[in-house]
Amino acid sequence: MILGGGLLVGPEGVRRADLRVADGCIAEIGADLQGEGRVELHGAWVAPGFVCAHHHLYSALATGMPFLPGAPTSFTDLLQRVWWRLDRALDLDSVEVCGLVGGVDALRCGVTTIVDHHASPCAIAGSLGVLDDALGAVGVRRVLAYEVTDRNGLDGARAGLLETGRQLGRGASSMSATMVGAHAAFTLSDRSIRACADLARDAGVGMHIHVAEAVDDPGPVRRLAALDALVPGSVLAHGVHLDAEELALAQGAGAWFTHQPRSNMNNGVGYAPIAAMGERLALGTDGIGADMLAELQAGYFRSQEARVGWGPDRWSAVLDAGHRLVAEKLGVTTGRLAVGAAADLVVFDPAPGPPLTAENVAAARIFRMGAHLVRDVMVAGAWRLRDRQPTGVDAAALDRRAQVAAAALWSRME
Numbered sequence: 581m582i583l584g585g586g587l588l589v590g591p592e593g594v595r596r597a598d599l600r601v602a603d604g605c606i607a608e609i610g611a612d613l614q615g616e617g618r619v620e621l622h623g624a625w626v627a628p629g630f631v632c633a634h635h636h637l638y639s640a641l642a643t644g645m646p647f648l649p650g651a652p653t654s655f656t657d658l659l660q661r662v663w664w665r666l667d668r669a670l671d672l673d674s675v676e677v678c679g680l681v682g683g684v685d686a687l688r689c690g691v692t693t694i695v696d697h698h699a700s701p702c703a704i705a706g707s708l709g710v711l712d713d714a715l716g717a718v719g720v721r722r723v724l725a726y727e728v729t730d731r732n733g734l735d736g737a738r739a740g741l742l743e744t745g746r747q748l749g750r751g752a753s754s755m756s757a758t759m760v761g762a763h764a765a766f767t768l769s770d771r772s773i774r775a776c777a778d779l780a781r782d783a784g785v786g787m788h789i790h791v792a793e794a795v796d797d798p799g800p801v802r803r804l805a806a807l808d809a810l811v812p813g814s815v816l817a818h819g820v821h822l823d824a825e826e827l828a829l830a831q832g833a834g835a836w837f838t839h840q841p842r843s844n845m846n847n848g849v850g851y852a853p854i855a856a857m858g859e860r861l862a863l864g865t866d867g868i869g870a871d872m873l874a875e876l877q878a879g880y881f882r883s884q885e886a887r888v889g890w891g892p893d894r895w896s897a898v899l900d901a902g903h904r905l906v907a908e909k910l911g912v913t914t915g916r917l918a919v920g921a922a923a924d925l926v927v928f929d930p931a932p933g934p935p936l937t938a939e940n941v942a943a944a945r946i947f948r949m950g951a952h953l954v955r956d957v958m959v960a961g962a963w964r965l966r967d968r969q970p971t972g973v974d975a976a977a978l979d980r981r982a983q984v985a986a987a988a989l990w991s992r993m994e
């Protein structure tokens with residue numbers, strides 16, 4: 581297939597060129613490429629797909645859920661009153677619908693890889709497989725994890741570890757991989773933390789865990805280190821209240837941090853020390869959809885307000901760090917418009933305006949590009965979104981199914 585006449589907007593710069601896709605990768609870039617299956621883009625922008633480095637697809641049916649009466653008194657109160665009620669109400673059918681709905685939403689935002697952190701305490705067995713298959717049908721790459729926790733008793737923790745082992749046993753590919761998930765240190769016993777770390781080490785994968793999202797989770801990295809549970813390559817979400825010692829411990833262990841500015845502001849938990857988090861800092865949404873350009877914009881605004889001193893280029897690097905994370909977990913090169921890189925591509929309808937150049941593209945990602953411009957998305961060389969419609973699932977049928985599933989889920993929460 582040849583994508584002809586587009587404006588290539590990638591880390592290599594901005595230029596008009598044609599792009600040949602073969603075997604899931606970018607096979608050739610040049611002027612006036614000829615051959616079978618040429619698609620004319622008429623100046624549309626072509627960019628690498630985005631990575632959401634920390635998502636909770638299980639919240640996909642909670643969008644627009646009626647607020648519970650009364651404001652939460654703390655972060656733990658919020659978890660108990662909303663999110664832990666939601667995850668306990670999930671069954672395998674609603675997990676599947678969440679995967680399909682969240683996956684389609686991600687494509688519409690130009691996201692081609694999702695790093696997910698899943699919980700469904702009353703339907704643990706098989707839940708990662710259901711999510712994996714749903715995202716496979718939608719066609720996005722995924723790195724899955726089940727959040728092991730002791731908040732539902734020892735059996736709950738054991739079931740989470742079993743499900744993780746089962747999913748690890750399905751094997752990894754360039755489309756799908758598994759990490760060992762853990763909710764957060766404050767809902768885990770020492771024994772469960774050690775069990776997660778042992779499983780991760782045995783499987784050669786990292787852990788994916790919330791750390792210091794709120795003051796309710798004090799000293800989690802020190803505790804993980806003391807339990808020899810800082811497994812290399814782990815993903816530590818939030819880190820809002822980490823001190824210098826904990827940041828250094830995590831960095832020394834080769835951990836990734838993820839930053840979710842919209843979630844942190846929404847929950848009022850504080851502002852993460854992003855300037856001290858180093859180069860292994862990626863961007864996630866924490867389940868607030870998958871609009872990475874909206875997350876980028878919010879992160880930039882919040883950092884401007886806090887006078888962090890990060891310009892658009894530094895923020896673009898944080899957004900693109902997700903591709904390095906994906907390379908580690910899925911063994912595939914994404915985020916580049918170069919020969920040999922995966923053909924994970926987004927076609928944007930160009931917004932009329934000033935010329936897009938290598939010098940202003942980082943600012944354009946914050947102020948000009950947006951999910952509203954995403955038209956087509958390709959993952960591994962296959963169109964997964966065409967004219968804003970998913971190719972792998974029937975969007976109208978999925979909407980009908982989601983309405984029924986959401987009503988049932990909300991009533992189970994009551």
Ligand SMILES: [Zn+2]
Nearest residue numbers: 697790817866
């Ligand atoms: Zn989270």
